Amino acid sequence: MDLFDTLRVVALPTTTNFRGITVREVALIQGEYGWGEFSPFLEYDDIESAPWLACAIEAATHPKPQLYRTHVAVNGTIPALNNPADLERIIDSFPEVKTFKVKVGTNVSEDLYRLDVVRTLRPWAAIRIDVNGLWSVDEAEMFINSAGDIEYVEQPCATIEELSELKKRVDVKIVGDEILRKAKDPFAIDLAGAVDYLMLKVQPLGGIKRAHKIAEHHNLPVVVSSALESAVGINYGLTLAASFEEMNFDCGLGTGSLLAKNVGELPIVDGKIAISEVIPNLDGLDVSADRFEWWKNRIMRTAELLQ
Numbered sequence: 001m002d003l004f005d006t007l008r009v010v011a012l013p014t015t016t017n018f019r020g021i022t023v024r025e026v027a028l029i030q031g032e033y034g035w036g037e038f039s040p041f042l043e044y045d046d047i048e049s050a051p052w053l054a055c056a057i058e059a060a061t062h063p064k065p066q067l068y069r070t071h072v073a074v075n076g077t078i079p080a081l082n083n084p085a086d087l088e089r090i091i092d093s094f095p096e097v098k099t100f101k102v103k104v105g106t107n108v109s110e111d112l113y114r115l116d117v118v119r120t121l122r123p124w125a126a127i128r129i130d131v132n133g134l135w136s137v138d139e140a141e142m143f144i145n146s147a148g149d150i151e152y153v154e155q156p157c158a159t160i161e162e163l164s165e166l167k168k169r170v171d172v173k174i175v176g177d178e179i180l181r182k183a184k185d186p187f188a189i190d191l192a193g194a195v196d197y198l199m200l201k202v203q204p205l206g207g208i209k210r211a212h213k214i215a216e217h218h219n220l221p222v223v224v225s226s227a228l229e230s231a232v233g234i235n236y237g238l239t240l241a242a243s244f245e246e247m248n249f250d251c252g253l254g255t256g257s258l259l260a261k262n263v264g265e266l267p268i269v270d271g272k273i274a275i276s277e278v279i280p281n282l283d284g285l286d287v288s289a290d291r292f293e294w295w296k297n298r299i300m301r302t303a304e305l306l307q
């Protein structure tokens with residue numbers, strides 16, 4: 001049977017507006033080794049989507065790697081919201097996590113307020129911030145110097161040159177995310193002196209095997225995160241995180257809490273998620289016939305790029 005004959009596309013409503021999204025559409029395929037998820041964001045072109053499809057195919061058709069743990073500690077993810085009630089509800093949806101990742105970068109006073117709320121409600125938690133490359137070096141330096149204790153800053157500026165300049169000015173550790181996953185060739189960039197740790201996302205980096213090769217190539221400590229995926233994709237991210245012998249960070253894989261409906265349950269218990277065999281329940285979640293055709297065409301075009 002053709003792998004793509006198993007294709008299902010589902011629409012998962014989010015609990016809150018997350019990077020402009022209120023419904024997350026994801027495509028799922030089933031192979032010999034289980035389900036794989038293909039869920040590049042809608043605006044991504046086929047070239048950028050190609051590693052996501054390679055990952056879905058790997059998940060469905062290859063045995064899982066050796067795992068070094070059964071559970072993965074996760075961080076809470078706080079979107080760029082400013083309403084105190086919304087913030088409190090989101091913080092509460094991450095039970096017992098020891099770390100929060102707070103999205104910042106668009107408005108300094110709102111961003112600092114958001115950090116304050118998290119610190120007040122979870123004074124024991126570590127806080128990391130994710131800027132998605134929005135700051136200039138000066139903006140980054142200024143914010144970091146006024147933000148108090150932060151574990152690390154993820155992608156404070158967009159380019160390698162800016163990150164290197166920032167690293168000379170501040171002591172806080174810097175994590176590279178977009179610099180890696182948006183690179184035309186993640187093996188062709190030189191991150192020395194620009195970032196301290198790598199953010200690995202299994203779909204945009206083309207699967208577990210390739211993510212390991214990228215980590216080995218750059219020879220930096222890693223942290224694993226998701227791209228607001230369904231339980232199928234998150235479980236594959238958990239698998240990637242558990243396949244590293246050394247994992248010193250809580251991973252950004254608790255984003256299932258941001259979905260109002262999901263294809264499976266991966267509850268956060270004591271700040272951790274157990275890796276499981278996710279057999280998705282797709283009842284009532286399928287997209288319209290039009291949207292299914294759109295995804296099917298996208299997959300067929302993208303698959304041609306993998307050959």
Ligand SMILES: [Mg+2]
Binds near residue numbers: 130132154155178199
């Ligand atoms: Mg990021």
